Amino acid sequence: MQLMQDTVRAQILSINEQxxxxxxxxxxxxxxxxxxxxxxxxxxxxxxxxxxxxxxLPLIVHKSYGLPHxxxxxxxxxxxxxxxxxxxxxxxxxxxxxxxxxxxxISSGGKLQSMSIRDKYPHIAVPVGFQPRMATGIMMLATxxxxxxxxxxxxxxxxxxxxxxxDIEDEGMKLAAWYKGxxxxxxxxxxxxxxxxxxxxxxxxxGKSSAFCNEFPELNHNEMNGFGAPESRENxxxxxxxxxxxADDKHIxxxxxxxxxxxxxxxxxxxxxxxxxNSNPFVPTLQALxxxxxxxxxxxxxxxxxxxxxxxxxxxxxxxxxx
Numbered sequence: 060m061q062l063m064q065d066t067v068r069a070q071i072l073s074i075n076e077q078x079x080x081x082x083x084x085x086x087x088x089x090x091x092x093x094x095x096x097x098x099x100x101x102x103x104x105x106x107x108x109x110x111x112x113x114x115x116l117p118l119i120v121h122k123s124y125g126l127p128h129x130x131x132x133x134x135x136x137x138x139x140x141x142x143x144x145x146x147x148x149x150x151x152x153x154x155x156x157x158x159x160x161x162x163x164x165i166s167s168g169g170k171l172q173s174m175s176i177r178d179k180y181p182h183i184a185v186p187v188g189f190q191p192r193m194a195t196g197i198m199m200l201a202t203x204x205x206x207x208x209x210x211x212x213x214x215x216x217x218x219x220x221x222x223x224x225x226d227i228e229d230e231g232m233k234l235a236a237w238y239k240g241x242x243x244x245x246x247x248x249x250x251x252x253x254x255x256x257x258x259x260x261x262x263x264x265x266g267k268s269s270a271f272c273n274e275f276p277e278l279n280h281n282e283m284n285g286f287g288a289p290e291s292r293e294n295x296x297x298x299x300x301x302x303x304x305x306a307d308d309k310h311i312x313x314x315x316x317x318x319x320x321x322x323x324x325x326x327x328x329x330x331x332x333x334x335x336x337n338s339n340p341f342v343p344t345l346q347a348l349x350x351x352x353x354x355x356x357x358x359x360x361x362x363x364x365x366x367x368x369x370x371x372x373x374x375x376x377x378x379x380x381x382x
Contacts, residue, residue, distance in 0.1 A: 064288075066116045066367055067190075067356050067359075067366045067367050068191070068356060069320075070110075070189055070190065070193040070194075071193065071224055071349065071352045071356065072225065072355065073189075073193075074124075074196050074222060074345070074349065075220075075222060076163065076221070077195075077197045077200075077219070078193065078195030078196045078200070078215060078216060078218065078219025078220075078222075079216070079219065080185075080186065080196075080197055080200055081184050081366050082185075082201050082204035083164075083183070083184070084179055084181040084182065084183050084204070084205075085175075085176060085181075085182045085183075085184075086179065086181040087181070088163055088178070088181045088204075088205060089135075089161065091133055091134055091135035091161060091209045092117065092131065092132070092133035092134065092138060093117035093118070093119070093122070093131040093133060093134040093135075094117060094118050094119070094124065094134060094135055094136075094137055094206055095117070095118075095119045095121055095127060095130055095131075095134055095135075095136050095137065096118060096120050096121065096136075096137040096139055096202065096206060097121045097122075097126065097136060097137070097138050097139065097147070097148055097151035097152075097155075098120075098121075098122070098138070098139035098140060098145070098148055098149050098189055099122060099140070099191065100145075100260070100264075100372075101144050101146060101190065101191030101192035101193070101194065101195070101198075101260070101263050101264075102118050102139045102140050102141050102145065102148065102165075102191055102198065102230055102255070103122055103199035103281035104192065104195050104198070104256070104260065105139075105140065105195050105199040105201070105202050105250075106118060106120045106139070106202055106259050107120060107184045107253030107256060107257065108195065108199060108253045108254065108348065109199060109202060109203065109211075109241035109250045110253060110258065111145065111250055111252070111253045111254060111344055112211075112340045112341055112344050113211065113340070114250055116206070116208070117131070117134075117331055118206070119131070119134075120225055121151065122147075123147060123289050124150045124151070125150050125151055125154045125195060126144075126151055126154045126155060126158070126311070128158075130160070130360055134160070134161075135160065135161035135162070135163060135205075136151065136152075136160050136161065136162050137156040137162075137164075137165065137202065137204065137205050137206075138151050138152045138155065138162060138163070138164050138165070138171060138175075139163070139164075139165040139166070139198065139201075140166050140169065140171050141166065141167055141185065141189070141191035141194055141198070141261040142166065142167065142169050142191065143166030143167060143168050143169020143170055143171035143172050144169040144170050144171070145171075146376075146379065148171065149170060149171060149174075149344075150173060151340060152164070152174060152175075160240045161179065162178075162181075163174065163181050163183070163282055164180055164181065164182045164183070165182075165183045165185060165198070165201045165203040165205065166182070166184070166185065166200070167184065167185050167186065167187045168184070168187065170351060172184065181205075183201045183204060183205060185197050185198065185201050190264075190265075190367060192260055192261060192265070193358045194350070195235070195257070195348060196215075196219070196345075199357055200212060200215060203215065214339055214340070214341055215341050217339055217341075217350050218339050218342050218345055219341055221339065222342070222345055222349070223344075224349050227346065227349045227350050228353045230350060230353070231313070231349070231350055231351075231353020231354040231356075231357055232351070232353065232354075232357075234300070234350065234353075234354040234357075234358045235266070235353075235355070235356075235357035235358040235360075235361055236352045236357075236361065237266045237298055237328075237330075238262070238266075238268065238298050238354065238358055238360065239358060239361050240298070241295075241296045241297055241298040241328065242269060242270075242271070242296055242297050242298065243259075243262050243268060243269075243270040243271070243298050243300070243349075244270070244271050244273075244292055244297055244298065244299045244300070245258045245270065245272040245299075245300050245301075245302065246272065246273055246274070246275065246278060246299060246300070246301045246302065246315075246318075247272070247275070247301070247302040247304075248275050248307045248308070249274045249275065249276070249277070249353040250304075250306075250307065250308075250357065251302060251304050251307070251344070252272070252274040252345060252346075253344075254302055254304075254347040254348065255272040255273075255274065255302055256272055256352075257348050257351055258270075258272070258300075258302075258347070258348075258350070258351030258355075259271065259272040259348070259351075260356070261351040261352050261354070262351070262354065262355050262358065263369075264355075264369055264372075265352065265356055265358075265359055265366045265367075266354070266355035266356070266358035266359050266362075266364070266366070267356035267358075267364040267365070268355075268358055268360055268362070275311050275315060275318070276309055276310075276314055277310065278318075279318060283321065284314060285320070286322055286325045286327055287325055293325075294325050294326045294327045295326055295328070297327050297328065298328050298329075299322060299327055299328065299330075300329075300330060300332055301318075301319060301329065301332065302332055302334065302347055303315050303331050303332065303333045303334065304333075304343055305333070305334060305335055305336035305343070306336060306340065306343075315331065319331060331372065332347075332350070334346060334347060
């Protein structure tokens with residue numbers, strides 16, 4: 060078990076090396092007016108975070124089989140699967156090919172690599188040896204490269220020089236200890252929902268814990284009412300972490316502060332994690348990513364769980380293949 064913990068720790072600490080990686084494509088990538096990224100699990104987290112950093116990016120994220128029903132005119136399809144063998148992503152590739160849409164493939168190998176090379180579509184080969192959810196830095200660079208966003212890539216490279224992943228580990232350990240006693244819930248603004256979702260995914264896959272997330276202001280119109288039941292004893296089991304980014308809209312910040320007060324009145328354990336404004340917008344987003352990864356690996360350690368494997372996911376894959 061210690062070896063598994065060390066392996067995952069090494070992947071978290073690799074973020075600086077990940078953000079030095081230089082993507083290369085097998086063929087020239089032609090610029091498009093918009094992009095539809097098709098990916099599952101860790102293979103779409105990078106796109107979610109890029110949308111948080113720059114909401115103006117012409118990028119749609121699709122997390123299912125095939126393609127979305129509405130595709131912008133002049134869009135290219137980015138099919139992203141770290142393993143290269145994700146069933147949903149391969150179906151997206153086949154549908155995009157059938158519709159004669161421009162395709163850019165991202166994988167570490169697998170069927171997606173061989174298919175894209177066979178069909179003469181650009182393929183970006185990412186480094187092997189990572190759990191997909193731990194390769195987010197690499198996948199962010201690959202996605203930006205596919206979109207021809209060189210300016211964004213430069214800022215991401217610069218952010219990698221400023222980060223020190225081990226500086227956040229102690230905070231992640233304390234967060235894990237807090238989460239161990241209850242049910243983790245992560246809230247953020249709609250803009251930064253990718254950050255909340257990344258933390259949820261880390262707690263699920265690495266921490267082997269149930270975890271839930273939602274976004275402001277939508278949660279103010281429904282979910283928060285669930286904490287106001289007459290019998291609120293169960294509220295003591297929740298651990299609500301609110302990610303508060305300085306770049307959030309002022310109305311959202313007011314809602315965050317008011318919601319925290321209301322939840323506290325209902326005996327919910329809730330805390331705010333602020334992220335200061337930074338001249339490089341990638342820095343706070345990456346800090347939130349690392350915090351979630353550290354919390355997850357230490358939660359797994361505290362619970363005696365394997366932080367690396369995903370046996371239920373593998374079991375489902377066998378069922379879907381009829382084995």
